[in-house]
Amino acid sequence: VQLQASGGGLVQAGGSLRLSCAASGRTSSRYAMGWFRQAPGKEREFVAAISWGGGNTYYADSVKGRFTISRDNAKNTVYLQMNSLKPEDTAVYYCAAPLHPFGVGGSRVSEYDYWGQGTPVTVSS
Numbered sequence: 001v002q003l004q005a006s007g008g009g010l011v012q013a014g015g016s017l018r019l020s021c022a023a024s025g026r027t028s029s030r031y032a033m034g035w036f037r038q039a040p041g042k043e044r045e046f047v048a049a050i051s052w053g054g055g056n057t058y059y060a061d062s063v064k065g066r067f068t069i070s071r072d073n074a075k076n077t078v079y080l081q082m083n084s085l086k087p088e089d090t091a092v093y094y095c096a097a098p099l100h101p102f103g104v105g106g107s108r109v110s111e112y113d114y115w116g117q118g119t120p121v122t123v124s125s
Contacts (some may be wrong), residue, residue, distance in 0.1 A: 001025040001114045005095045008119030011085055015123070019080040021095030021116055029073035032098055032105035034112055035080045037091035037121075047093070048080060049105030056104050063089075085123045092118040 007019040021033065034049040048069040049058045057069050068081040078095060096112035106112070 003116035005116035030101035
């Protein structure tokens with residue numbers, strides 16, 4: 001299983017970015033997906049997750065109402081639309097997938113077995 005994250009960059013506070021995570025190596029539509037982030041000197045933290053069918057989504061309180069996770073199973077891709085970005089959103093963003101199918105998605109790092117390489121997001125004030 002390979003996950004390729006992209007779409008990060010430098011943006012001013014209040015701006016938007018859309019991250020993408022392309023999955024390959026298995027039928028990705030059967031698996032929940034998650035986004036996490038890690039700022040310098042901090043632990044990796046949960047951002048958002050989406051169930052295998054896309055019907056359930058979950059967000060960290062810090063991004064609720066600003067970020068939206070979605071998936072296009074025909075393209076084996078999961079997206080993270082980030083609006084109203086704040087300097088505290090600055091981090092490397094990782095997409096992740098679990099080993100087992102048909103899950104609803106989780107918020108813990110330990111629930112995911114496959115990780116993308118990360119895409120950096122920098123929000124300037």
